């Protein structure tokens with residue numbers, strides 16, 4: 564297999580084993596070039612900032628080998644890029660916030676578009692990730708796709724001097740949008756999207772469910788009772804930071820409260836429950852007694868996540 568064949572399999576193959584082999588091939592290639600492996604995500608701790616936790620470069624590299632996540636995101640981005648390139652043959656601009664050490668969600672594009680068709684602005688808060696991605700693009704001989712790469716905090720940096728973008732991508736999240744800065748980053752970056760531009764992911768929705776203790780049974784959504792949606796996050800119509808959602812508490816013996824995440828990357832490329840670690844069920848609380856309702860509020864602070872109140 565060569566690099567171009569691997570990107571072909573990642574973006575188009577219907578054979579799951581081929582997709583897994585392609586991603587693993589890319590990981591070996593990226594590791595050889597950058598010296599940075601994704602095999603040991605726990606090697607360094609998370610770092611806390613006023614807007615959430617930042618994963619280490621090892622953990623960011625590890626995202627590549629979360630096969631279903633990488634496949635869905637890479638394919639969604641490929642489809643979005645094809646659509647925009649068809650509309651704007653003179654070339655499109657893509658901003659990637661939190662690109663990590665391999666810019667894994669866009670690097671395949673360099674094998675399927677020319678550098679006149681797409682140009683990339685790559686941003687990460689971690690200097691070593693920007694150094695690594697620079698090394699990688701040099702080794703692949705695709706440096707000319709990079710319009711700019713820079714270290715920056717995407718939650719707050721004023722990027723107005725960079726102009727507007729046709730596609731903006733960020734994947735800075737974990738299940739139920741816990742701890743990381745996906746929402747604060749999206750709030751800042753979406754300002755730089757052209758009016759008809761595409762933000763990826765297109766939508767993130769989180770719903771509350773009641774179930775049994777996850778340790779007793781291997782839960783799937785059909786065994787849970789859905790209470791309702793607690794967050795719908797479309798970049799172009801952002802909910803206010805203060806929004807509180809109140810859901811009535813049903814009559815049920817199930818008393819473990821879970822959050823389930825669904826991610827619409829772009830059009831038909833969707834991550835559903837347990838397709839990936841980003842969409843695995845998150846246990847929020849064990850409910851005692853029979854409350855009338857639960858209120859949910861997503862807090863965008865130094866440890867983002869849902870706060871709940873019973874009534």
Ligand SMILES: C[S@@+](CC[C@H](N)C(=O)[O-])C[C@H]1O[C@@H](n2cnc3c(N)ncnc32)[C@H](O)[C@@H]1O
Nearest residue numbers: 623626661662663667687688689716717718735
């Ligand atoms: C979950 S990793 C994903 C890496 C890569 N996007 C991928 O999908 O493989 C998140 C990345 O976002 C970066 N990041 C987190 N918070 C950031 C912020 N506020 N500004 C810029 N980059 C950030 C981290 O350093 C890390 O590289």
